[in-house]
Amino acid sequence: MGAYSNIPLRERNIVLIGFMGVGKTTIGQLVAKKLYRDFIDVDQEIEKRHHMSIPDIFEQMGENYFRKIERELIVDLCTNTRLKIISLGGGAYLQEEVRNVCLSHCIVFFLDLSWECWKERLPLIVDNRPVLKNKTLEEVEQLFFQRRNVYSIHNSRVLTNNLDPETAANEIVESIKWTWEVYEPNE
Ligand SMILES: Nc1ncnc2c1ncn2[C@@H]1O[C@H](COP(=O)(O)OP(=O)(O)O)[C@@H](O)[C@H]1O
Numbered sequence: 434m435g436a437y438s439n440i441p442l443r444e445r446n447i448v449l450i451g452f453m454g455v456g457k458t459t460i461g462q463l464v465a466k467k468l469y470r471d472f473i474d475v476d477q478e479i480e481k482r483h484h485m486s487i488p489d490i491f492e493q494m495g496e497n498y499f500r501k502i503e504r505e506l507i508v509d510l511c512t513n514t515r516l517k518i519i520s521l522g523g524g525a526y527l528q529e530e531v532r533n534v535c536l537s538h539c540i541v542f543f544l545d546l547s548w549e550c551w552k553e554r555l556p557l558i559v560d561n562r563p564v565l566k567n568k569t570l571e572e573v574e575q576l577f578f579q580r581r582n583v584y585s586i587h588n589s590r591v592l593t594n595n596l597d598p599e600t601a602a603n604e605i606v607e608s609i610k611w612t613w614e615v616y617e618p619n620e
Pocket residue numbers: 451452453454455456457458459460520554557558593596597598601
């Protein structure tokens with residue numbers, strides 16, 4: 434485990450983790466607006482910097498290259514920025530260096546969704562998530578539960594089953610404000 438940095442809680446970036454399609458990008462934007470903070474979506478930042486879509490990066494450069502640039506960007510953001518809401522891609526947190534830098538420098542929020550609810554979301558994302566390509570539903574289910582074990586290493590969790598994005602964002606904001614008040618009360 435990385436050493437715990439002494440960054441004050443209220444300054445720490447809030448990092449959203451969770452399986453693809455749970456709403457990290459959508460809800461992250463809403464949370465940032467409600468907390469008057471800047472929002473960074475790691476996928477969108479990578480697409481902007483490389484002038485390529487994520488599926489095209491997978492297709493033309495390969496997943497290993499994507500994981501390298503994803504890791505480097507997240508380590509840079511966690512180490513050198515503060516006060517942001519950062520949505521990771523669903524696979525980023527599987528890299529130990531990413532987990533360690535997020536847990537030591539940020540507040541890590543797990544956006545949880547049950548498998549049954551996630552299956553209803555699948556049609557919305559299946560066309561632009563390369564990791565889902567050529568996988569059977571059984572293989573995706575296996576990946577879902579494998580990754581869930583890794584996402585279970587977090588600071589806070591919000592179960593978003595049947596919550597619309599706005600409601601989920603409000604729950605996260607309330608939880609963050611409670612954490613600040615309990616652990617770093619305003620003098
Ligand atoms: N709470 C929600 N309820 C219903 N649909 C949602 C919710 N959150 C996200 N979505 C939809 O699910 C899809 C994936 O959302 P996205 O924010 O891209 O997830 P992620 O970044 O975790 O992959 C989008 O079509 C989005 O509109």
